[in-house]
Amino acid sequence: MNSWFANISVNLKLGLGFGLVLVLTALLALTGWTSLGSLIQRSNWMSDITRLNSDLTNLRVARLQYMLANGDDATANNVQVKLNEFNQQQQHLLKTFKSPENLKLLNEQAQIIAAYQVTLDRMRATYKASAAARTDLETTAAAAMQLIDNITRDVLGQGEGDGARLEQFRAASAAKEQLLQVRFEVRGYIADNTTQSEQTALRQLDNALDYARQLAQSLPNEAARIQQFQAAVTSYRDALNRYKGAVADIAAARAEMTQQGYDIVSRSEALYKIQLERRDAESTEARSLQLIATLLALLVGIAAALIITRQITRPLRETMAVVERI
Amino acid sequence: MNSWFANISVNLKLGLGFGLVLVLTALLALTGWTSLGSLIQRSNWMSDITRLNSDLTNLRVARLQYMLANGDDATANNVQVKLNEFNQQQQHLLKTFKSPENLKLLNEQAQIIAAYQVTLDRMRATYKASAAARTDLETTAAAAMQLIDNITRDVLGQGEGDGARLEQFRAASAAKEQLLQVRFEVRGYIADNTTQSEQTALRQLDNALDYARQLAQSLPNEAARIQQFQAAVTSYRDALNRYKGAVADIAAARAEMTQQGYDIVSRSEALYKIQLERRDAESTEARSLQLIATLLALLVGIAAALIITRQITRPLRETMAVVERI
Numbered sequence: 001m002n003s004w005f006a007n008i009s010v011n012l013k014l015g016l017g018f019g020l021v022l023v024l025t026a027l028l029a030l031t032g033w034t035s036l037g038s039l040i041q042r043s044n045w046m047s048d049i050t051r052l053n054s055d056l057t058n059l060r061v062a063r064l065q066y067m068l069a070n071g072d073d074a075t076a077n078n079v080q081v082k083l084n085e086f087n088q089q090q091q092h093l094l095k096t097f098k099s100p101e102n103l104k105l106l107n108e109q110a111q112i113i114a115a116y117q118v119t120l121d122r123m124r125a126t127y128k129a130s131a132a133a134r135t136d137l138e139t140t141a142a143a144a145m146q147l148i149d150n151i152t153r154d155v156l157g158q159g160e161g162d163g164a165r166l167e168q169f170r171a172a173s174a175a176k177e178q179l180l181q182v183r184f185e186v187r188g189y190i191a192d193n194t195t196q197s198e199q200t201a202l203r204q205l206d207n208a209l210d211y212a213r214q215l216a217q218s219l220p221n222e223a224a225r226i227q228q229f230q231a232a233v234t235s236y237r238d239a240l241n242r243y244k245g246a247v248a249d250i251a252a253a254r255a256e257m258t259q260q261g262y263d264i265v266s267r268s269e270a271l272y273k274i275q276l277e278r279r280d281a282e283s284t285e286a287r288s289l290q291l292i293a294t295l296l297a298l299l300v301g302i303a304a305a306l307i308i309t310r311q312i313t314r315p316l317r318e319t320m321a322v323v324e325r326i
Numbered sequence: 327m328n329s330w331f332a333n334i335s336v337n338l339k340l341g342l343g344f345g346l347v348l349v350l351t352a353l354l355a356l357t358g359w360t361s362l363g364s365l366i367q368r369s370n371w372m373s374d375i376t377r378l379n380s381d382l383t384n385l386r387v388a389r390l391q392y393m394l395a396n397g398d399d400a401t402a403n404n405v406q407v408k409l410n411e412f413n414q415q416q417q418h419l420l421k422t423f424k425s426p427e428n429l430k431l432l433n434e435q436a437q438i439i440a441a442y443q444v445t446l447d448r449m450r451a452t453y454k455a456s457a458a459a460r461t462d463l464e465t466t467a468a469a470a471m472q473l474i475d476n477i478t479r480d481v482l483g484q485g486e487g488d489g490a491r492l493e494q495f496r497a498a499s500a501a502k503e504q505l506l507q508v509r510f511e512v513r514g515y516i517a518d519n520t521t522q523s524e525q526t527a528l529r530q531l532d533n534a535l536d537y538a539r540q541l542a543q544s545l546p547n548e549a550a551r552i553q554q555f556q557a558a559v560t561s562y563r564d565a566l567n568r569y570k571g572a573v574a575d576i577a578a579a580r581a582e583m584t585q586q587g588y589d590i591v592s593r594s595e596a597l598y599k600i601q602l603e604r605r606d607a608e609s610t611e612a613r614s615l616q617l618i619a620t621l622l623a624l625l626v627g628i629a630a631a632l633i634i635t636r637q638i639t640r641p642l643r644e645t646m647a648v649v650e651r652i
Contacts, residue, residue: 032616166491180510188513
């Protein structure tokens with residue numbers, strides 16, 4: 001090697017030496033530049049995930065506020081708005097992320113969001129059904145109250161003896177009392193949807209219905225209105241069963257949405273973890289590359305300087321020796 | 327300049343030329359290294375804020391679940407656990423962040439968290455007061471019911487004529503009916519804490535109390551028990567007022583915590599924004615520095631190569647010319 005290198009001109013030697021060092025310097029610069037760029041890109045992706053998480057938080061908070069507001073429809077709209085915002089950011093991420101690992105998580109997440117939307121729609125429908133059932137409870141109870149009040153009034157006003165009136169009034173009052181007790185227990189069930197309060201309300205309602213069925217025996221003249229009263233109480237029971245069904249459906253929807261929420265969060269966390277791992281891997285790699293390029297540039301530079309100096313000064317010294325001899 | 331440079335040895339010239347280029351290369355490497363390091367540090371800070379936000383989300387969700395569980399104490403403990411976790415991460419950030427701007431926000435946030443803790447404690451106490459008031463409502467209502475039931479039973483059993491018994495029974499039944507109606511409306515108020523349901527319940531209770539006060543006129547023999555009945559209904563009203571106070575306190579605590587939650591979030595968001603801005607500023611600066619260092623290294627390298635080549639080849643050419651003449 002030294003022989004061909006010795007034979008090329010000084011110009012070329014210096015050009016080669018500096019050129020090599022400068023190429024390495026340029027490579028070093030390129031490494032720094034691209035690794036900075038990929039780190040910024042990675043950090044942007046991480047910020048996008050952070051933004052996604054923040055949208056998800058808004059959604060989860062809105063959903064719980066909706067439940068706290070007992071299915072109020074304005075609050076429901078707010079949940080939908082937050083879900084749309086979250087969905088939009090998720091779609092944005094689906095477009096900006098590239099690697100299959102990330103996309104797999106994002107696609108899974110998109111599917112869970114779609115399922116979340118379905119459950120939310122169901123929850124809204126169920127809350128409406130629950131509100132309708134509650135209105136029916138009020139209407140049917142009011143009808144039953146009106147009937148029993150009329151019966152009681154007419155029993156008091158009729159011409160029979162005080163003894164018979166007292167017995168009939170007792171019977172009618174007891175029916176009204178039963179009904180009031182039912183409504184009281186049903187409201188207790190509405191206030192706290194526990195199995196115990198549900199059972200108490202249903203048992204009380206069964207007692208009231210049993211009593212209403214026997215009422216005609218004590219009040220033979222009121223058979224027709226008593227039948228209407230029984231029908232009203234039966235409608236009340238139907239409304240209560242609808243309400244009970246709605247409560248169960250809301251609880252099921254809530255459990256589903258809670259699970260979906262966790263599943264969405266776990267995908268986001270996995271996604272963020274991948275970015276952190278890749279950021280660490282990329283920056284370690286960038287550090288190694290920078291270190292190697294720097295050392296290489298320094299070594300090549302020093303070697304080039306030494307070799308070229310020797311290549312130039314040796315023939316000069318030899319020439320000088322010849323000149324001296326002359 | 328050229329004169330002193332022309333007079334130094336070839337060794338030194340080459341050493342200076344390569345040395346300058348290599349120093350610039352080393353500077354370039356240092357720039358890349360430190361800017362990568364500060365970007366990684368910045369990204370770690372951003373991840374710490376993301377983690378803080380996630381802890382805050384857990385806290386906010388737990389707080390709403392606590393309210394949905396109507397102040398259940400196990401759920402309250404969960405809120406405290408989440409608050410502690412959030413506080414811990416916040417303290418960690420307070421230790422790792424350095425710049426005054428960041429520390430200001432973090433210190434503000436720490437103060438809001440301390441206030442949040444106070445409000446949470448108050449909310450827990452208030453929920454306990456509300457539960458105690460509800461228990462008192464049940465106890466006093468049960469006592470009143472027992473008394474009026476006893477009065478009614480004894481009225482029916484006494485030896486007076488049917489006409490007087492009927493009147494007395496009507497009066498006692500009406501009192502019981504009033505009481506049942508009150509309990510019904512109060513449960514409606516407990517189920518949905520609206521102003522309307524509160525007013526309905528209070529009005530109904532006032533009616534029942536008025537009626538209870540007049541009851542002694544219709545049932546002169548029962549003055550003592552009627553007084554007890556009145557006392558029980560008055561205790562019931564006291565319990566209802568305590569419950570009403572607790573509901574108002576819970577609503578106030580909720581509003582406070584909601585505001586505190588927003589204030590905590592806004593600090594986190596401002597903190598994150600600062601990191602993003604600094605990251606952008608730092609990476610722009612790093613890019614400029616890298617560009618300048620690279621260009622400088624290339625220019626100096628090329629210039630050094632040209633100058634040194636000329637410095638060496640010109641005297642050689644002149645020497646050759648002299649030799650040719652000889």
